[in-house]
Amino acid sequence: MEVNITINGSDHASDVEPRTLLVDHIRRTVGLTGxxxxxxxxxxxxCTVLMDGKPVKACTVLAAQADGSEVTTVEGLKGADGLHPVQQAFTDDHGLQCGFCTPGMMLVGASLIAENPDPSDDDVRWAISGNLCRCTGYINIVKAIRTAAARVAESSIGS
Amino acid sequence: MFPSRFDLVVAQTVAEAVEAKVDAGEGGRFLAGGQSLIPMMKMRVAFPETLIDINRIAGLDAIERVNGHLQIGALVRHADLVASDATFGAVAAAAPWVADPLVRNRGTMCGSVAHCDPEGDWNSVLLATGADVIAQGPGGERPIPIADFVDGAFTSTLGEDELVVGLRIPVPSGRSGGSYLKLERKIGDYATVAVASHLELDDSGAISAAGLALTSVNPINTKVADAEALLVGQQPSDELFAEAAELAAAAAEPRDDVRGTAAWKRQVVRTYTKRGLAAAAQQAEGS
Incomplete structure (x- = not known):
């Protein structure tokens, strides 16, 4: 069946089997392996991606269910003027160790900051409670998301 | 992992979805959020021949108060309930404890109710609040009281060709309160034990209606009818709630498993029933 999904701002029309999972579609058909x-x-x-702005587990969504929606993957976080504040903060605060959970953590962090510009530690922990880090580096993940939030708030006051 | 092959029907109306189910017969399944069904299909525990996607049907995503009831449409996601101002008592208390934040963005309350997992949270809340499940089949719509709907583990009395189009939860007209206390090893795990409580008070402060239901301690979500009967007509007190908690503990038949021993889980039922009823009473007294 034909599905049209906007991924990181680009339209992708593909013929997929109904049983194709969104995560496999993104990785194999579109070729974005982040x-x-x-x-x-x-x-x-x-496997977290943002579907119409909300974080979802792309291993549990059919590509067909995402037809017509806007999907953001980790590759879409970076803007024209460089890294997303969450990406920069993960770098600065050592928010990753092996990096496997990092795309999901950063997308959840970006989505949280868009909704709540000043999240507490508890807010961040609550938001990332569906994402596991097997390096158990949660302290710096929480710190990085809060750093990003503070920087976004600061820059919006400045402008 | 990926599911076995199936045909996908994307329904645009409820009538179209029901018709597709009639055509598909036993091999047909409805798909809403898919947060239980898709994992089951990936593990090949479920292998529908036809999947009927209801996500595009307009008008099923409302949470609204109509004629003294809270009505929840088939496409209301758990996250919508967390954010809603229309919810109350045990419904509002349970919403943030369903699954995890990402699953709550996709999974639907009606889908969870229809799935009838005895470790699912919502059916206990519906048993405690006395809700109806609204089913629509080829012959029209009918309400099914939740106590008649929940039939066993992963089994309901929903007809072969019926779709759960919504839920109707009575909103108390007087003072009321509710709670949902859930013990889980980590967010997103099944409940080790959970207790849904609902209390309504009359003008004298006595309990005029009571609901109490248990999650994860029997092969089915369990309404503790004898505790409810005990509570009605009484003034709320710690002693009364301790007595109700004994009946709740007696109604629980948990098993020893990785989440804990049966004896310990029964003790958690006892403690959570006492705390849950006290919280519901406190909310009702302040309402």
Whole structure:
């Protein structure tokens, strides 16, 4: 069946089998491999993408269900003027170790900041509670998302 | 992992979805959020021949109060309930504890109810609040009281060709309160134990209606009818709630498993029933 999905601002029309999962479509058909497959059982959040702005587990969405929607993957976080504040903060605050969970963590972080410009530690922990980090580096993940939020708030006051 | 092959029907109306189900027969399944069904299909526990996607049907995404009821459409996601101001008591208390934030963005309350997983949260909340499930089949719409709907583990009394189009939860007219206390090893895990409580108070402060239901401690979400009967007509008190908690513990038949021993889980039922009823009473007294 024909599906049209806008991925990171570009339209992708493809003929897919109904059973194609969104994560496989993104990785294999579109060729964006920043979205990872971890547990493949809706537990770990490594496959997180934003679907119409909301984080979802792409291993548990059919590509056909995303027809007509706007999807953002980790590759879409970077803007014209460089890294997204969440990406920069993950670099600065050592928010990753092995990096496997990082795309999902950063997308959840970006989505949280868009909704709540000043999240507390608890807000961040609550938001990332569907994403697992097997390096257990949660302290710096939380720190990085809060750093990004503070920088976004600062720059919006400045402008 | 990926599901076995199936035909996908994208329904634009409820009538179209029901018609597709009639055509598909036993091999047909409805797809809403898919947060339980898709994993089951990937693990080949479920292998529908036809999947009927209801996500494009307009008008099923409302949470609204109509004629003294809270009505929840088939496409209302768990996250919509977390964000809604229309919810109350045990419904509002349970919403943030369903699954995890990402699953809540896709999964629907009606889908979860229809799935009838005894470890699912919503059916306990519906049992405690006395809700109806609204089913639509080829012959029209009918309400099914939740106590008649939940039939066993992963089994409901929904007809072969019926779609759950919504839920109707009575909103108390007087003072009321509710709670949902859930113990889980980590967010997103099944409940080790959870207790849904609902209390309504009359003008004298006595309990005029009570609902109490348990998650994960029996092969089916369990309404503790004898505890509810005990509570009605009484003034709320710690002693009364302790007595109700004994009945709740007696109604629980948990198993020893990776989440804990049966004896310990029964003790959690006891403690959570006491705390849950006290929280519901406090909310009702302040309402």
């Amino acid at each position: 979205t990872h497959v971890g547990c493949d059982t809706t537990s770990c959040g490594a």
